[in-house]
Amino acid sequence: MKRWIDVIILIVVMVLILPSLIVAIFSKRDSTVPPPIFQPGEEEESIKVKESDGAAYYDEPTITLYNHYSKALEPMPLEEYVEGVLAAEMPASFEMEALKAQAVAARTLAVRKMKASGGSGCTNHKGADVCSQYSHCQAWIPKSQQEKNWGNKYEENAQRIHRAVGETRGYIMTYNDKPIEVFFYSTSNGKTEDSAEVFSAALPYYTIVDSPGEESAPRFRETFSFTNKKFAEIFKGKSPKSGLSAGNLKESIKILNRTESGRVGTLMVGDIKIKATDFRVMYGLNSTDFSFRYEGDKIYIDTVGYGHGVGMSQTGANAMALAGKGFTEILKHYYRGVKLQIFL
Ligand SMILES: [Zn+2]
Numbered sequence: 001m002k003r004w005i006d007v008i009i010l011i012v013v014m015v016l017i018l019p020s021l022i023v024a025i026f027s028k029r030d031s032t033v034p035p036p037i038f039q040p041g042e043e044e045e046s047i048k049v050k051e052s053d054g055a056a057y058y059d060e061p062t063i064t065l066y067n068h069y070s071k072a073l074e075p076m077p078l079e080e081y082v083e084g085v086l087a088a089e090m091p092a093s094f095e096m097e098a099l100k101a102q103a104v105a106a107r108t109l110a111v112r113k114m115k116a117s118g119g120s121g122c123t124n125h126k127g128a129d130v131c132s133q134y135s136h137c138q139a140w141i142p143k144s145q146q147e148k149n150w151g152n153k154y155e156e157n158a159q160r161i162h163r164a165v166g167e168t169r170g171y172i173m174t175y176n177d178k179p180i181e182v183f184f185y186s187t188s189n190g191k192t193e194d195s196a197e198v199f200s201a202a203l204p205y206y207t208i209v210d211s212p213g214e215e216s217a218p219r220f221r222e223t224f225s226f227t228n229k230k231f232a233e234i235f236k237g238k239s240p241k242s243g244l245s246a247g248n249l250k251e252s253i254k255i256l257n258r259t260e261s262g263r264v265g266t267l268m269v270g271d272i273k274i275k276a277t278d279f280r281v282m283y284g285l286n287s288t289d290f291s292f293r294y295e296g297d298k299i300y301i302d303t304v305g306y307g308h309g310v311g312m313s314q315t316g317a318n319a320m321a322l323a324g325k326g327f328t329e330i331l332k333h334y335y336r337g338v339k340l341q342i343f344l
Contacts, residue, residue: 057342058170061117063110066125068132069142073125081130082107083165087146088139090314092157095321098314099164101330104340105182105312108172109138111343112179173331173338175205180338185307186314187217189289191261192334193309198277205336206310208261213319219306220315222286231299235269238282242270250294263288263309277308311335
């Protein structure tokens, strides 16, 4: 009889206790290792991310912003900061999946700069992780400015921004387990640019990829015009010994080479060899994909695209979203070989 009791006890242990023990062990492991949403080499498919997916692992940090509106340092929860960036960096009318991709890009840029995670902070404002200046860290606008920008669309737009940030809550892009250096811009010329052509660093996740659907952007093609005199003056202001004059522009300007993406690499202006990225800044051009036309006493510069071309094109992201792609696919397309994971 006692033997039967032993067998029953053994069965109870095997059937009831063992499985729950195994579940307990594995769920404990699950709670310490957050799941990346995608990894390099995974299928390019749309992966739905629920707000709750990373919530258990995400301990939201505080970021210190230098706010150019209040001219003060303002500590705030990271996600609140990302909402202010998204409101400033992308039209709220863009597709939800494009907004979500932009939210991840903005969050990644912020985390990489944060001193608490080993970043340099904002180098213009002591004590700040980031500042609200678009040309230095990334654009950020307070609620008061959002109300001004959006008028009677404020409630609707604020909700869209809140949703895009909430549905990507805590997620950043990493490479070798570090937040990537994020670049994005408005509109490409149909292809993205290699980071080495624009910035000094050749980053492995910035290779040239196609970026269709850019033609819809209002500034996709724009022409800049200068009188020959003005053009020569601007150049001589930087390089007095170029030999350039209002009378010799046509024979003095020569594009030396274009990059693989079709943008100008370097050009000769008079006797001066200049990088297209510097030339773009000098004349306030939309992009480095440009060509020249000469008519009478004027020079015309036709540009394609708007921005440096490295990383995600916002117009391209919106086009992908309109074509039914999710934000994970958008990010994987523009940032090659990165991982999307919760910031720990
Ligand atoms: Zn800054």
